[in-house]
Amino acid sequence: MAGKEIEDTGIHCRLxxxxxxxxxxxxxxxxxxxxxxxNLSILKNDRARAIRFSTLRAICEVLGCEVGDLLEVxxxx
Numbered sequence: 001m002a003g004k005e006i007e008d009t010g011i012h013c014r015l016x017x018x019x020x021x022x023x024x025x026x027x028x029x030x031x032x033x034x035x036x037x038x039n040l041s042i043l044k045n046d047r048a049r050a051i052r053f054s055t056l057r058a059i060c061e062v063l064g065c066e067v068g069d070l071l072e073v074x075x076x077x
Contacts (some may be wrong), residue, residue, distance in 0.1 A: 012074045015044040018063050033058040 001044055010064065021028060030037050034054065042048050063070070 010074050010076055012072050013043050013046055014070055018065060022063060029062060032062045
């Protein structure tokens with residue numbers, strides 16, 4: 001991403017922790033929500049700038065969690 005700075009949105013995705021707690025891989029989640037590993041990795045690494053509600057819902061359904069379990073606001077500073 002030469003010349004482009006990644007914006008810190010202040011939102012942290014807890015996907016790694018949720019997957020580990022459920023013994024699930026990113027590959028398995030991708031298969032079950034019909035989402036590419038690349039896009040899930042962008043989300044997992046806090047580089048996503050937007051996410052569809054339908055995608056959030058699908059991830060939460062598969063992981064058996066709420067949106068607030070998946071995403072958290074990080075205080076700046």
